[in-house]
Amino acid sequence: MKHLLLAESDSVDTGNSTxxxxxxxxxxxxxxxxxxxxxxVGTSSASEFFTGSGGFSGTQNGIAIAGDYLSAASFLGIAGAIAIYGYDGFLYSIGFLVAWLVALLLVAELLRNTGKFTMADVLSFRLKQRPVRLAASISTLTVSIFYLLAQMAGAGALVALLLNIKSDAGQATVITIVGLLMIAYVLIGGMKGTTWVQIIKAVLLISGVLVMTLWVLLQPEVLFNFSNLLGMAQDAVNNAVHGGQLSEKGQAMLANADGTPHNIMAPGAQYGANTTSKVNMISLGLALVLGTAGLPHVLMRFYTVPTAKEARKSVVWAIALIGAFYLFTLVLGYGAAALVGPEKILSAPGGVNSAAPLLALELGGEILLGLIAGVAFATILAVVAGLAITASASFAHDIYASVIKKNGASEEEQVRVSRITVVVLGVIGIVLGILAKDQNIAFLVALAFAIAASANLPTILYSLFWRRFNTRGALFSMYGGLAITLTLIVFSPAVSGKPTSMLPDADFAWFPLANPGLVSIPAAFLLGIIGTLTSREKPDVARRAEMEVRSLTGVGAEQALVH
Structure with a gap:
């Protein structure tokens, strides 16, 4: 099979499948x-189904946000990226964490005060409702589908590893089961059920990762000396490159152009050390740092708390938990490289994404592997459920109720349409997850962050802080940012032109960067300015003043926004 990096005869022990x-x-x-x-307790009304009636405390919501945010990309993808690429892999962690400062300082409180159910509530507050809601919903659905794709791919990689499934049909079956479970979670429990699953999962995940981190640091060769661990990891990469058993793809992932092993403690292992590669790293970092404040499923969590104060508190809790988790992944990634070895990781079903589970097997045997994998599986289920309810709420509330029904749909109708949308999204997620099952999950999520930062964040910031901003500016920014980002992704090395691309046998890449954030994000901000300045639309002074007062004080935040 072309997806395996070593010979098919090489087997990887993945524990007791039963x-x-x-x-x-x-x-x-x-x-x-x-x-x-x-x-x-009730999931029939729109408020109950979409936001749990805003009944969660800041602490509960902060833990749930951590559960929503610490996805398969964080656990499987980043640990695997650090194991193979070292410093470049940790760049994902840094970007994901720093991004929360943007969300805390610029978005969380103001968004909670101004919105009701979805991101489009804020974007359309003082603009023309129907076109802006339609654009915001399309952007939300696109980001959610990209993110969903990554989680589904992670599910396939994880279970394929644990059950030693190497066939494409077997991994496709696993991804299908995950999709069906996601649909069940959302249809039965709505936002309340999804939130409690995320809380349970966050506690289990952080606890499990903490145990593994301490276990690695207690190894006789390490004994809490991180320098020793780094040296062991580099030695493992050197041995893998000089061993002569790596395929072309494996060699590309672990060695420089001249065949020498990557220095996993320095930048450049993932993209190389040339100028284009350095620019690529800047582009990736920009997308990660700015993407969180535009992720619809994260923004929607701010509506599940009763006040703006609780929204701020929830973000502080999230930052603390997420920051600790990413420090743990640094140890897990280098620990997997040192104790498991890059060759074994790359030869396992799931490839790079198998690093953390294989480390669990190396440390604690089949029982620890099973427990950690179970936590990772719960992680995937919780995140895909959160994505599904966000995307379905956006479609039902913003497209069906506001655009199609022109604000004439009842809450019961919105909930019914949302449930139908969940099923459709589940099917789409299953199909795309099967197609992307061999890609690094952290990388796939980074593409979703680039879309969120380009299509959503400029419009959010302009809506909150620029008085002159108008409908044309919002449409230019959202549609333009979305179109530019998707176009650059399709024609980038992420999709074709390299052994590590999604389509390694094709080559239609003319855009040199694997992540388009450096180009698409400034372009979206610029389009918002151009659209606003070229429009003759007169601003609604009264609505602008109301939004400013509400966003800063919270007065009237509990009232419906449809007008």
Missing amino acids: LNIMIFVAFVVVTLVVVVKVSK
Whole structure:
């Protein structure tokens, strides 16, 4: 099989498949019981289904945000990227974490005060409702589908590793099961059920990663000396490159152009050391730092708390938990390189994404592997459920109720349409997840961040802080940012032209950067300015003043925004 980096005869021990299945089933049963119990409280109204009636505390919501944010990309993708690329992999962690400062300082409180259910509530507050809501919903659906794609790919990689499934049909079956479970979670529990699943998952994930981190640092060769761990990891990369068993793709991932091993403690391992590669790293960092404040499923969590103060508190909790987690992944990534070895990681089903589970197997055997994999599986389920409810709420509330029904849809109708949308999204996620199952999850999520930072963030900031901003500016920014980002992604090395591309046998890449953030984000900001300045639309002074007062004080935030 072309996706395996070593010979097919090489086998990777992935533990007891029966034990792994039993732990998976236990996690699913427990979380489903919680969802069913929560759903009895009520999920029939739009407020209950979309935001849990704003009934969560800042602490609860902060833990849930961490659960929503610490996805398969964070656990499997980043740990794997650090194991193979070292410093370049940790760049994902830095970007994901620093991004929360942007969300805390610029977005969280103001968004909570101004919105009701979705991001489009804020963007359309003082602009023309129908065109802006339609654009915001299309952007939300696009970002959610890209993010969903990454989580589904992670599910396939994880379960394929644990059950030692190497066939494409087997991995496709796993991804299908994850999609069906996601649909069940959202249909049964709505936002309340999804939030409690995220809280449970966050506690389990951070606890499990902490245990593994301490276990690595307690190894006799390490004994809390991180320098020793780095040296062991570099030696493992050197041995893998000089061993002569790597395929062309494996060699490209671990060696420089001249065949020498990458220095995993310095920049350039993932993209190389030339000028284009350095610019690529800047582009990636920009997308990661600015992307979080434009992610619809993260922004929607601010509506599940009763006040702006609780929204700020939830972000502070999220930053603390997420920051600790990413420090742990640094140890796990280098620990996997040192103790498992790059060759074994790349030869396992799931490739790069198998680093953390294989490290668990190396440290604690089949039981720890099963437990950690169960937590990772719960991670994927919680995140895809959060994505699904966000995208479905956006379609039902912004497209169906506001655009199609012209604000004439009842809350019951919105909930019904949202449930139907969840099923459709589940099917789309399954199909795309199957197509992308061999890609690094952190990289796929970085593309979703680039779309969010380009299509959403400029419009959010302009709506909140620029008085002259108008409808044409919003449409230019959202549609233009979305179109530019998607175009550059399609014609980038991420899709074709390299052994590590999604389509390694094709080559239609004319854009040199794997992540388009450096070009698409400034372009979207510029388009917002151009659209605004070229429009003759007269600003609604009264609505602008109301939005300014509400966003800064929270007065009237509990009232409906449809007008």
